[in-house]
Amino acid sequence: MPDRIERLQVVRIDSGIAMRRAHGSGEIARRVGRVIVRILTADGIEGLGEAAPWAPFGNTADTTAAAIDGALRAVLEGADVTRIAALADAMDYALMGHPEAKAAVEMALWDIAGRRAGLPVHALLGGAVRETIPLSFSIADPDFAADLDRARAMVAEGIGIFKVKTGFLTHADDLDRLAALRETCPAADIRADYNQGLAPEEALRFCRDLDALELGFIEQPVRRGQERVLAMIAAALDTPVMADESVYSAREMLDCAQAGWADCVSIKLMKTGGILRAREADAVAAAAGMPTYGGTLWEGGIALAAAAHLIAAAPNIRLGCEFYMPRYVFARDVTAEPFPYEGGAVRVPNEPGLGVALDEDALEADLVASRG
Numbered sequence: 352m353p354d355r356i357e358r359l360q361v362v363r364i365d366s367g368i369a370m371r372r373a374h375g376s377g378e379i380a381r382r383v384g385r386v387i388v389r390i391l392t393a394d395g396i397e398g399l400g401e402a403a404p405w406a407p408f409g410n411t412a413d414t415t416a417a418a419i420d421g422a423l424r425a426v427l428e429g430a431d432v433t434r435i436a437a438l439a440d441a442m443d444y445a446l447m448g449h450p451e452a453k454a455a456v457e458m459a460l461w462d463i464a465g466r467r468a469g470l471p472v473h474a475l476l477g478g479a480v481r482e483t484i485p486l487s488f489s490i491a492d493p494d495f496a497a498d499l500d501r502a503r504a505m506v507a508e509g510i511g512i513f514k515v516k517t518g519f520l521t522h523a524d525d526l527d528r529l530a531a532l533r534e535t536c537p538a539a540d541i542r543a544d545y546n547q548g549l550a551p552e553e554a555l556r557f558c559r560d561l562d563a564l565e566l567g568f569i570e571q572p573v574r575r576g577q578e579r580v581l582a583m584i585a586a587a588l589d590t591p592v593m594a595d596e597s598v599y600s601a602r603e604m605l606d607c608a609q610a611g612w613a614d615c616v617s618i619k620l621m622k623t624g625g626i627l628r629a630r631e632a633d634a635v636a637a638a639a640g641m642p643t644y645g646g647t648l649w650e651g652g653i654a655l656a657a658a659a660h661l662i663a664a665a666p667n668i669r670l671g672c673e674f675y676m677p678r679y680v681f682a683r684d685v686t687a688e689p690f691p692y693e694g695g696a697v698r699v700p701n702e703p704g705l706g707v708a709l710d711e712d713a714l715e716a717d718l719v720a721s722r723g
């Protein structure tokens with residue numbers, strides 16, 4: 352039975368974070384801008400979505416809110432919520448780019464579909480192949496000693512994966528930080544993420560120095576557009592090289608596979624534009640023998656629930672996830688219940704839809720503007 356979109360509310364929020372974060376492509380000190388989407392149907396069902404853009408990946412919370420309230424609202428008003436694939440196509444046709452905006456809308460449609468069916472979203476995607484997703488925490492605090500203390504405590508909680516953000520200090524600093532983390536957490540799967548931070552002429556040399564450290568992978572050492580260098584590094588190293596900023600879509604995944612840019616790829620709803628497009632990109636990766644990973648920008652509990660449902664039903668997204676933001680970074684998220692963690696992993700939600708409800712007081716406290 353069809354059901355129509357009666358109301359589309361675009362809520363722009365700004366949330367405080369509990370620690371500073373530094374990366375190859377810039378530092379976030381105090382607050383993170385996000386967009387919460389609330390879609391109410393004629394039958395009275397509400398679906399939730401969230402966009403967490405980051406300028407180095409193309410958009411801000413303001414440009415994303417404007418995209419949903421403008422070009423996407425024109426497509427969505429009065430539309431049948433059950434036609435998710437058709438609406439994803441219509442959004443792509445109406446607006447170039449803006450994957451964060453499209454992802455937020457699409458996950459609200461999945462939330463509605465699950466609530467109507469009385470099933471968790473992963474059941475609509477083929478059913479869960481895993482109940483939990485191993486959690487990676489990113490070492491990105493400019494106060495590295497604080498991060499080492501955190502890592503020690505997290506190992507005690509069961510976390511076994513750490514991703515060190517590299518490329519914003521000197522190369523010697525990065526080697527020291529990786530060695531210190533290895534000493535602190537000898538059994539951990541340690542990975543490095545340059546966030547495009549190396550110059551092309553130094554990247555291969557620097558990455559070779561990391562090759563002996565037996566890292567899980569080295570992520571995006573050079574800038575998007577410099578895939579020739581990325582492919583050179585992937586070919587030269589024993590350590591797997593992960594593409595992140597270089598691969599947003601299924602088409603870019605195909606280029607990555609054919610030209611050997613990388614050995615594995617970070618998949619993010621905020622890059623692909625939603626669950627359907629993420630599955631298309633992951634299918635290309637799987638066909639090419641490239642495992643994928645649950646990456647993030649600045650998502651909170653709504654968007655990460657959507658991503659957890661995706662990963663639950665996607666055998667090839669098997670390198671874990673970095674869905675630590677609600678627990679470790681946001682001072683307070685806007686969801687009613689804490690994001691589900693269990694023994695160093697994310698527990699896949701099993702409630703109908705995304706399985707997330709809003710904390711209206713928390714939403715109000717972070718509110719910047721609301722439209723619709």
Ligand SMILES: [Mg+2]
Nearest residue numbers: 544546570595
């Ligand atoms: Mg990355």
